[in-house]
Amino acid sequence: MAQIIDGKALAARLxxxxxxxxxxxVAATGSAPGLAVVLVGSDPASEVYVGRxxxxxxxxxxxxxEHRLPADTDQAALIALIDSLNADPAIHGILVQLPLPKGLxxxxxxxxxxxxxxxxxxHPVNVGRLSSGTGGLVxxxxxxxxxxxxxxxxxxxxxxxxxxxxSNIVGKPVSMLxxxxxxxxxxxxxxxxxxxxxxxxxxxxxxxxGAPHLVRGYWVKPGAVVIDVxxxxxTDHDGVTKLVGDCATHExxxxxxxxxxxxxxxxxxxxxxxxxxxxxxxxxxx
Numbered sequence: 001m002a003q004i005i006d007g008k009a010l011a012a013r014l015x016x017x018x019x020x021x022x023x024x025x026v027a028a029t030g031s032a033p034g035l036a037v038v039l040v041g042s043d044p045a046s047e048v049y050v051g052r053x054x055x056x057x058x059x060x061x062x063x064x065x066e067h068r069l070p071a072d073t074d075q076a077a078l079i080a081l082i083d084s085l086n087a088d089p090a091i092h093g094i095l096v097q098l099p100l101p102k103g104l105x106x107x108x109x110x111x112x113x114x115x116x117x118x119x120x121x122x123h124p125v126n127v128g129r130l131s132s133g134t135g136g137l138v139x140x141x142x143x144x145x146x147x148x149x150x151x152x153x154x155x156x157x158x159x160x161x162x163x164x165x166x167s168n169i170v171g172k173p174v175s176m177l178x179x180x181x182x183x184x185x186x187x188x189x190x191x192x193x194x195x196x197x198x199x200x201x202x203x204x205x206x207x208x209x210g211a212p213h214l215v216r217g218y219w220v221k222p223g224a225v226v227i228d229v230x231x232x233x234x235t236d237h238d239g240v241t242k243l244v245g246d247c248a249t250h251e252x253x254x255x256x257x258x259x260x261x262x263x264x265x266x267x268x269x270x271x272x273x274x275x276x277x278x279x280x281x282x283x284x285x286x
Contacts, residue, residue, distance in 0.1 A: 067085075
């Protein structure tokens with residue numbers, strides 16, 4: 001039976017570290033770190049995500065400042081808000097909730113955020129620092145994935161890793177983090193020829209393709225560690241809706257360890273966002 005890697009429990013431990021970090025900053029400066037969350041429009045999923053982030057900020061002791069803008073906000077107004085947040089010494093992290101409404105170009109908005117306050121880790125400067133191994137703020141989901149892996153793996157040297165998915169948010173950055181640990185990484189995607197054969201050779205599989213139940217049991221060799229990043233709401237043959245990942249977890253009893261969906265990568269992503277906010281605040285003290 002595969003070990004279930006409990007993302008909720010690991011996230012709770014990371015939150016305790018974050019609360020202590022906040023307390024240290026308050027003791028040193030008299031004020032808590034500040035995270036600005038920018039939400040444009042009223043996308044229902046984004047509303048839920050922002051609500052969760054703000055709730056967790058309160059629990060950690062981080063000051064969360066919410067900026068809600070109408071869906072018809074133009075590019076210039078949004079950039080002006082980012083500029084004002086960059087200049088505000090009480091703000092240590094800036095998060096622009098994606099997707100943005102139609103008509104707004106996300107790339108220049110994200111590029112406008114100061115790299116020192118880019119707690120999502122998407123700014124080209126932070127991407128460059130990650131690729132060169134020179135520090136910076138790391139994207140939250142890949143950072144969470146590494147902490148999940150660290151809970152079951154001590155030494156990555158020489159391990160074969162198959163990353164399924166080549167996104168800038170997960171696939172590419174997690175590949176770079178694994179390369180820094182001396183793993184041998186193959187980045188694939190759903191168009192990769194002989195993908196099951198490649199996956200079957202891996203000691204670690206990170207599935208981030210956004211394709212429900214893509215990874216079947218025969219794709220996974222005995223003793224492999226499987227991180228399931230995907231999350232999709234489906235309706236089964238009985239008409240019941242449920243959340244599933246990119247892996248057919250019920251077929252992975254022969255794996256060494258797997259993450260559940262939900263309750264695996266998801267909780268770690270928000271916990272890492274808050275940890276990045278504390279890191280950014282501490283960097284600002286130096």
